[in-house]
Amino acid sequence: MLFAVLSGFVLALFAPWIYRRAPRGAAWILALLPLGLTLYFLGFAGTVAGGEVLRSSRPWAPSLGVSLSFSLDGLALLFALLIGGIGTAVVVYSGGYLEGHPHAGRFHAYTLAFMASMLGVVLSDNLLLLFVFWELTSVSSYLLIGFDHEREKARKAALQALLVTGGGGLALLAGFLLLGEAGGSLEISEISGRGDVVRGSPLYLPILALVLIGAFTKSAQFPFHFWLPNAMEAPTPASAYLHAATMVKAGIYLLARLSPVLGNDPAWQIPVTAVGALTMLAGAWIALQQTYFKLLLAWSTVSALGALTMMLGLGTGPAAAAAVLFLPAHAFYKGSLFLVAGAVDHAAGERDVTRISGLGRTMPVTAAAAMAAAASMAGLPPLLGFLAKEGLLGGALSAPAAAPALLGAVALAGAAYVAIAGIAGVRPFIGPASGTNAETREAPVTLWLGPSLLALLGVLGGLLPGAAAPLLSAAASAILGAEHDVRPALWHGFDSLLLLSAAAVAGGIGIYAARNRLRSLRSRWGRLGRSGPSSWYDAGMEGLILLARGQTRLLQSGSLRTYLIIVVGAMLALAGHALVRGGPRLAAPLSGARFYELCLALLVLVAAAATVRSRSRLAAVASLGAVGYGIALIFILRGAPDLAMTQFIVETVTVVLFVLALHHLPQFSRLSTRGAQARDAIVSLLAGGLMTVFVLAAAGARHLPSISGYFAEASVPMARGRNIVNVILVDFRGLDTLGEITVLAVAGIGAWALLKLRLKREEKP
Amino acid sequence: MSSLILRTACRFVFPLLVLFSVFLLVRGHNEPGGGFAGGLVASAAFALVVIAYGPAAARKSLRVRPSTLIGTGLLTAAGSGMPALFRGEPFMTGQWRTLELPASGPVALGSPLLFDVGVYLVVFGVVLNIVLSFAEED
Numbered sequence: 001m002l003f004a005v006l007s008g009f010v011l012a013l014f015a016p017w018i019y020r021r022a023p024r025g026a027a028w029i030l031a032l033l034p035l036g037l038t039l040y041f042l043g044f045a046g047t048v049a050g051g052e053v054l055r056s057s058r059p060w061a062p063s064l065g066v067s068l069s070f071s072l073d074g075l076a077l078l079f080a081l082l083i084g085g086i087g088t089a090v091v092v093y094s095g096g097y098l099e100g101h102p103h104a105g106r107f108h109a110y111t112l113a114f115m116a117s118m119l120g121v122v123l124s125d126n127l128l129l130l131f132v133f134w135e136l137t138s139v140s141s142y143l144l145i146g147f148d149h150e151r152e153k154a155r156k157a158a159l160q161a162l163l164v165t166g167g168g169g170l171a172l173l174a175g176f177l178l179l180g181e182a183g184g185s186l187e188i189s190e191i192s193g194r195g196d197v198v199r200g201s202p203l204y205l206p207i208l209a210l211v212l213i214g215a216f217t218k219s220a221q222f223p224f225h226f227w228l229p230n231a232m233e234a235p236t237p238a239s240a241y242l243h244a245a246t247m248v249k250a251g252i253y254l255l256a257r258l259s260p261v262l263g264n265d266p267a268w269q270i271p272v273t274a275v276g277a278l279t280m281l282a283g284a285w286i287a288l289q290q291t292y293f294k295l296l297l298a299w300s301t302v303s304a305l306g307a308l309t310m311m312l313g314l315g316t317g318p319a320a321a322a323a324v325l326f327l328p329a330h331a332f333y334k335g336s337l338f339l340v341a342g343a344v345d346h347a348a349g350e351r352d353v354t355r356i357s358g359l360g361r362t363m364p365v366t367a368a369a370a371m372a373a374a375a376s377m378a379g380l381p382p383l384l385g386f387l388a389k390e391g392l393l394g395g396a397l398s399a400p401a402a403a404p405a406l407l408g409a410v411a412l413a414g415a416a417y418v419a420i421a422g423i424a425g426v427r428p429f430i431g432p433a434s435g436t437n438a439e440t441r442e443a444p445v446t447l448w449l450g451p452s453l454l455a456l457l458g459v460l461g462g463l464l465p466g467a468a469a470p471l472l473s474a475a476a477s478a479i480l481g482a483e484h485d486v487r488p489a490l491w492h493g494f495d496s497l498l499l500l501s502a503a504a505v506a507g508g509i510g511i512y513a514a515r516n517r518l519r520s521l522r523s524r525w526g527r528l529g530r531s532g533p534s535s536w537y538d539a540g541m542e543g544l545i546l547l548a549r550g551q552t553r554l555l556q557s558g559s560l561r562t563y564l565i566i567v568v569g570a571m572l573a574l575a576g577h578a579l580v581r582g583g584p585r586l587a588a589p590l591s592g593a594r595f596y597e598l599c600l601a602l603l604v605l606v607a608a609a610a611t612v613r614s615r616s617r618l619a620a621v622a623s624l625g626a627v628g629y630g631i632a633l634i635f636i637l638r639g640a641p642d643l644a645m646t647q648f649i650v651e652t653v654t655v656v657l658f659v660l661a662l663h664h665l666p667q668f669s670r671l672s673t674r675g676a677q678a679r680d681a682i683v684s685l686l687a688g689g690l691m692t693v694f695v696l697a698a699a700g701a702r703h704l705p706s707i708s709g710y711f712a713e714a715s716v717p718m719a720r721g722r723n724i725v726n727v728i729l730v731d732f733r734g735l736d737t738l739g740e741i742t743v744l745a746v747a748g749i750g751a752w753a754l755l756k757l758r759l760k761r762e763e764k765p
Numbered sequence: 766m767s768s769l770i771l772r773t774a775c776r777f778v779f780p781l782l783v784l785f786s787v788f789l790l791v792r793g794h795n796e797p798g799g800g801f802a803g804g805l806v807a808s809a810a811f812a813l814v815v816i817a818y819g820p821a822a823a824r825k826s827l828r829v830r831p832s833t834l835i836g837t838g839l840l841t842a843a844g845s846g847m848p849a850l851f852r853g854e855p856f857m858t859g860q861w862r863t864l865e866l867p868a869s870g871p872v873a874l875g876s877p878l879l880f881d882v883g884v885y886l887v888v889f890g891v892v893l894n895i896v897l898s899f900a901e902e903d
């Protein structure tokens with residue numbers, strides 16, 4: 001399974017190259033991978049539906065409890081099939097949609113990388129592994145939304161999606177770590193059985209809150225829903241794939257996956273159900289006010305995600321069954337409608353659904369796909385959408401509390417879906433032709449194949465409800481953590497659900513008829529979508545930038561002296577605090593000092609005083625050099641020849657640098673006031689005093705045995721070197737040195753860049 | 766600074782300094798020295814050329830750009846940790862081979878020496894880069 005997940009990333013690397021080699025056939029070639037993966041996973045359908053769980057595990061970072069472990073149960077398989085199947089349709093479709101686009105190869109690469117990340121999310125059995133893939137979906141979707149990076153709106157939408165889902169991802173990481181703490185393992189399969197332990201842990205509420213933030217941001221639940229409609233800036237195939245069929249369902253997947261652990265508790269049921277129901281209704285309401293094809297679909301997707309969340313919040317058997325049924329139904333019809341929207345835009349150049357009609361005559365295949373998908377969305381029998389809607393109603397009915405209200409909410413949303421299906425999937429294709437031009441003709445095969453197949457799946461799913469029942473049962477069982485049979489059937493007998501379903505359709509037709517009046521009625525709810533949480537986000541971003549600007553102005557004033565005071569002051573505050581709190585035991589300062597050492601120390605002090613008092617730069621440099629040489633001499637006397645040698649050379653090179661820099665500087669003069677001098681003196685004396693106390697405290701506080709003996713003994717046998725200092729640098733602590741020389745290189749390049757920058761500025765004037 | 770004395774002295778001192786820097790580098794594992802000190806001495810040698818003959822001459826005698834030295838050094842240092850990986854040992858575990866040289870007897874060569882070469886190159890490149898930038902500001 002590891003290779004199934006990684007294959008997408010590998011192919012993504014080669015996608016631009018393949019596209020350059022064969023621009024026409026590239027999409028077909030690349031689609032072979034998702035197709036192959038779908039077939040590969042389909043091969044497991046029998047075993048998994050039988051209740052077996054396939055696992056594969058490899059160590060990754062065992063000391064952290066992170067392993068490359070994957071598991072394939074009903075839930076994972078259902079998602080994997082959707083990801084692979086819709087991925088196939090989308091890759092083929094992008095081939096036609098982006099034909100001739102100079103960066104189409106890049107787009108394919110992003111799509112495949114996204115597919116691989118998404119597969120990783122649903123197959124991971126380790127929380128941290130899941131998190132890694134979770135973040136990868138955020139990153140790849142950022143690239144996809146911002147694919148048209150020359151448009152500012154696309155860039156902004158991409159950043160917004162990244163920040164919202166990435167922020168949620170951080171919360172999720174914290175939640176996962178706490179969950180691992182409470183559950184005693186990071187392996188999901190191990191935690192699953194310990195739901196009671198986790199729910200009884202004092203960490204339960206923090207875990208729940210953090211995980212829910214992660215899931216809600218990803219799945220665009222209120223109040224984080226605003227990024228999804230904005231993400232419609234992405235090219236249509238990406239919208240269809242990410243924002244209808246897969247990525248936004250990652251949050252749903254997570255809720256489903258963790259519901260045996262975290263669910264089954266009012267603390268989970270109430271917020272998840274409530275947020276889901278609210279999102280479902282708000283999304284449907286706002287969708288009805290949209291006229292742009294993709295926005296209409298996007299808001300209705302928000303609503304559908306709300307419905308799924310609500311079902312997972314309830315956590316009853318019928319609700320879980322409804323979730324696993326609605327999931328593919330929605331993916332099929334919404335994916336299909338999104339792709340149709342792109343095809344219509346491609347053919348007729350029109351995005352406003354109210355301005356198009358009569359397209360069915362010129363685009364019969366696309367129209368047929370759209371209508372089949374719309375029928376499924378409306379929940380008409382005998383389509384999969386009908387089964388799903390019955391399921392949702394049944395799920396709401398099974399609610400332990402507030403069942404009538406939830407039932408009403410689902411019926412209302414169902415009615416809204418009927419109307420939306422009519423507006424998006426039927427209206428543009430019937431009636432007299434308008435909004436089109438003479439050149440409008442049927443889309444090429446790449447553009448109609450995907451939506452037609454997806455719509456067909458919606459039809460087949462309805463006609464053969466039993467075919468997928470074992471798989472759906474396995475998925476629902478995984479959500480519930482207990483066996484549950486899902487038996488979708490077109491005819492349950494004449495019951496209240498059927499009546500309610502029919503009422504929803506009738507209501508939907510009513511809403512459809514009143515759609516123009518609804519749109520003009522821009523109620524407060526409508527504005528909520530645009531000016532509510534979305535404006536909080538904007539305000540937050542502005543605040544962040546203001547804060548950054550303010551602290552930059554404060555801390556990075558451009559005055560070297562201020563920098564030094566801030567750096568030294570911070571060190572004084574932090575280290576001084578630690579020193580005072582630790583109640584240090586100081587070593588006697590002069591133990592074992594010999595007379596000539598004291599003379600040297602005195603020389604250093606005198607040279608330091610001379611540096612400060614000096615009235616010429618050259619003299620200051622010379623006396624500073626004397627300080628350095630004096631210290632190097634003390635190193636030699638104290639038996640540290642390596643240190644002394646390095647110190648000597650550093651002093652020498654510093655003097656050379658000073659000499660080179662010296663004649664660029666203006667005439668030496670004292671500019672600072674008495675007060676500033678006094679302040680600088682105080683800071684310097686404090687810093688020097690702190691260092692002195694620090695050294696003495698370090699010498700006086702030996703809690704642990706010294707390691708120098710170990711190094712001295714191990715140096716020759718283990719590292720074959722007699723110079724312990726060097727052995728530590730290049731062998732024992734080699735990794736530290738590697739880090740240090742990297743820092744040195746970066747700092748060196750930075751200094752060089754600053755010097756060059758100044759040169760350029762001087763050249764300009 | 767076109768001092769004849771300095772230039773003449775430079776001709777003799779420069780090769781000695783460069784040799785000394787390599788000497789420091791190579792002996793570092795057993796005696797005082799090492800890549801850091803060696804790299805500093807090497808850059809001091811070139812700084813001498815900069816002062817005596819000017820930055821252009823120093824660049825010419827160096828042949829490669831200092832930034833190339835920095836990059837090569839980092840790669841060398843990081844790469845010296847790789848051989849251990851092929852033997853299934855942790856990154857940067859020292860790998861040693863003993864060469865039988867006819868002239869000097871057995872010589873132990875190890876990946877830590879390669880690492881020190883990387884340190885040498887980085888230090889050399891960084892310091893020289895800054896020295897040259899300062900000197901070229903005229």
